[in-house]
Amino acid sequence: MQYFKVIVFIIFPIILSAQDFTNQWTGHFSYNEINDLYASENKVYAASENAVFIYDSDTKTTEQFSTIQGLSGETISAIYHSTVFDITVIGYDNGLIELLIDDQVRTFIDIVEKATIPPIQKRINHFYENQDILFIATEFGIVEFNLSRIEFGDTFFVGPGGSQINITGITISNELIYASTIGNGILSASENSTNLVDFNQWSTEVIGNFNGITSFGDQVLVWQDNTTIKSLENNTLTTVITAPSAIQDMQATSESLLITTADRAIHYDSNLQETNAVQSTDANSFNLNTSTLLGETIYLGTENNGLLEVANTLTPVTISPEGPLLNTIFGLEAFNDNLWVVFGEYDINYNPFPLQQQGISKLTANGWTNISKDDVLGVTSLTHITINPANEEQVFISSYQDGLLEINDNLVTNLYNTNNSGFETLVSEQDVIRLNGSTFDNNGNLWINNSRVDNGLKRFSPESGEVLSVDTSSLIRGLNLGFSDTVIDANGNVFFGGYSTGVIGYNSQTEELIQLYGEAERSNLPDDYVLALEVDLNNQLWIGTFQGLRVVFNPTTLFQGGTPQTNQIIILDDEGVPQELLFNETITDIExxxxxxxxxxxxxxxxxxxxxxxQETLAHFTQDNSPLPTNNIRDISVDDSTGSVYFGTDKGLLEYKGTATGPENNLNNVVAFPNPVRPGFSGDVTIRGLTSRANVKITDIEGNLVYEEISEGGSIQWDTTAFGRHRVASGVYLILVTAEDQAETTVSKLLIVR
Incomplete structure (x- = not known):
């Protein structure tokens, strides 16, 4: 029966060729946490949380691989490079195996799909290459992978009675295959055995728990307990190294052994004599996960400082690619080619605990700038970002625990709490100030919600620091665990959502409060848990709830008496049956x-x-058809100046190269691209630089109209057809643009070559 299970691997390999998304997407992953390293020839292969980079020590350059190049985006647990076959092998926590061959990603889901192995027991722990076979140590047993044929071989269940056991490492010495295990000691079998699938071929050398094993010269070294390295010989263990603290990793070359602890990497020569150590200091502080050696240079894989190179000077140099501090993105805000990112969190019940003090990241055209967690005035749970549109160097970041953080010119300058503002605490005599969604009005005031207090809406003046409070206690229903988003419509009305409050609206002129709450008999909300709000360019209020989507077509009418109502969006499915758009979907953001x-x-x-x-779905991106590493999208931000759309997830940040830009103040910069349209081009032509509600007419050179549209923003797309009927012929086309007030016009030319 064990043999039959193996045959399935051989006959039915499940191989997927990954798609490359570099044309339309950019990955902004964090490379600060290094899970595993492997050094070979002149290169270091580094595995971060869910992306890989290869560092060339000769050219001092890095090459990155992420979901953009076709990786899965899952959590990486091991990496290895075969110099013989020039193949990089990546192993994952969930049992996935991916190969980089000629910079192309090939994915193997055999282990992931194996129903007889529990999902929590498929982790890839270690790789060991012998001739053309790569032995894969997993939490259930040993798997062979043939590197010359690019296919799986046998699977060895080597526990008692052929059971599944956790294999932490594999090595070969003196024609014996050794496997270290957790709970089942060190096992060995003859390298020349033709029946290694038979568990009876495997003998127990010694009992105990072992975290790894390696061959070093003529010795077999095992990593036992937390601090000891022992030599295995004749079923006997002899301690050869006692580390100063818990060992994180052990790697050997032909002449050197490198032991990694949390605060140092220790180098030993062929006689196991310590020759060098790189240690964390106050000046160069780090926590290590792993380390490796390339020549005389030590490479340190840290928890949050990326990959460090330590050469002769013993001064660590960061060589990880640029990126945000973390992959656990929580809040985004893009404006004028600047993107701000925060990583604070709360759960579905608005609980921010355990509190985490994280830094802040900013992306510009010049790359990434990171504000360390040590430079945020001790503030935790940073959740929401608002850039002052009148001064983009002034940024306000909400903390769902400590108040409001102010940043000027990339430096944290102020923290507003109960000591210096009217923000309110939910715990008497303590600063527990839970602020979240915020937005600026036309007068330069910041409107922000303040959770779990009676005065749930605040108006903050950045100039004076004064805070106006709005009492919302009469509208709090059920559990008031927290508020989410805050928006302002074209008439200055403020709206914010919450856990069980639906949508609360406030007219700042009349000081009237309204509430969208409850199902059909009240406001027709699918759920009173509102996570997302957006006021669009037509001044319509879009509402995202825990169980669906609603729209208010004219928010001003909500303050005109009666029971305020929301509207469903009804679409026709593929069979022509009316359906509610995004029925029962949990909507986390709308932009x-x-x-x-x-x-x-x-x-x-x-x-x-x-x-x-x-009414029309223009695109639907998932982890199956895009580089999104997960289907759980926490936040979106659109940069109107470039058209780029940023997606924040708990597994990384992605940028989609969109074409829709915000409206301009004039028609001085109208441009069409691509121009010319060359043979074989099948996309849309984008016309950018438009004012709001500009009239765009496209004619052929003889004046025949082939397209006309009123812009809603700063750009439109033309599919190069004559009103959708047929593709236009080759030739020069005129783009005539007239502003809404007809006071300004411009003409551009577009060349189409079929």
Whole structure:
């Protein structure tokens, strides 16, 4: 029966060729946490959380691989490079195996799909190459992979009675295959055995728990307990190294042994004499996961400082690619080619514990700038970002525990709490100030919600620091665990959502409060847990709830008496049956782009891109058809100046090269691209630089009209057809643009070559 299980691996290999998304997507992954390293020839192969980079020590350059190049985005547990076959092998926590061959990703899901192995027992622990076979140590046993044929071989279940046991490492010495295990000691079998699938071929050398094993010269070294390295000979263990603290990793070359602890990497010669050590200091502080050796240079894989190179000077130099501090993205805000990122969290019940003090990241055209967690005034749970549109160097970041953080020119300058502002604490005589969604009005005031207090809405003046409080206690229903988003419509009305409060609206002129709450008999909300709000370019209020989507077509009418109502968006499915758009979906964010189309993030179905009225699905991105590493999208931000759309997840940050930009103040910069349209091009032509509601007409050189549209934002797309009927012929086409007030016009030319 054991043999039959192996045959399935051989006859039915499950190989997937990954798609490359570099044309339209950019990955902004963090490379600060290094899980595993492997050095070979002049290169270091580094595995971060869910991406890989290869560092060339000769050219001092790095090559990155992430979901953009086709990696899965899952958590990486091991990496190895075969110099014989020039193949990089990546192993994952979930049992996935991916190969980099000629910079192409090939994915093997055999272990992931193996129903007889528990999902929590498929982790890839270690790789060991012998001739053309790569032995894979897993939490259930040993798997062979043939590197010359690029296919799986046998699987060895070597526990008692052929059971599944946790294999932590594999090595070969003196024609014996050794396997270290957790709970089942050190096992060995003849390298020349033709029946290693038979568990009876495996003998127990010694009992105990072992975290790894390696061959070093003529010795077999095992890593036992937390601090000891022992030599195995004739079923006997002899301690040869006692580390100063818990060992994290052990790697050997032909003449050197490198032991990694949390605060140092220790180098030993062929006689196991310590020759060198690189240790964390106050000046160069780090926590290590792993280390490796390339020539005389030590490479340190840290928990949060990336990959460090330590050469003769013994001064660590960071060589990881640029990126944000972390992959656990929680909040985004893009404006004028600047992107701010925060990593604070709260759970579905708005619980921010355990509190975490994280830093802040900023992306510009010049790359990444990171504000360390040590430079945020001790503030925890940073969740929401608002850039001052009148001064983009002034940024306010909400903390869902400590108040409001102010940043000026990339430096944290102020923290507003109960000591210096009117923000309120939910715990008497303590600063427990839970602020979240915020937005600026036309007068330069910041409106922000303050959770779990009676005065749940605040107006903050950045100039004076004064805070105006709005009492919302009469509208709090059920559990008031927290508030989410805050938006302002074109008439200055403020709206914010919450855990069980639906949507609360406030008219700052009349000081009137309204509430969208309850199902059909009240406001027709699918759920009173509102996570996302957006006021689009047509001044419509879009509402994302825990169980669906609603729209208010004219928010001003909500303050005109009666029971305020929301509207469903009804679409026709593929069979012509009316359906509610995003029925029962948990919507985490909604953003309108420069064309007033809607980007909608969900907790389990990825990202949807809808037409301005929601009737047409323009795109639907998931982890199956895009580089998104997960279908749980936490936040979206659209940069109207470039059209780029950023997606924040708990597994990384992705950028989609969109074409919809915000409206311009004039028509001085109208441009069409691509121009010319060359043979074989099948996409849309984007016309950018438009004012709001500009009239765009496209004619052939003889003046025949082939297209006309009123822009909703700063750009439109033309599919190069004559009103959708047929593709236009080769030739020069005129683009005539007239501003809404007809006071300004411009003409551009577009060449199409079929």
């Amino acid at each position: 309108a782009d420069g064309s007033n189309n809607k980007w909608v993030a969900t907790a389990s179905s990825g990202v949807f891109y809808f037409s301005s009225d929601g």
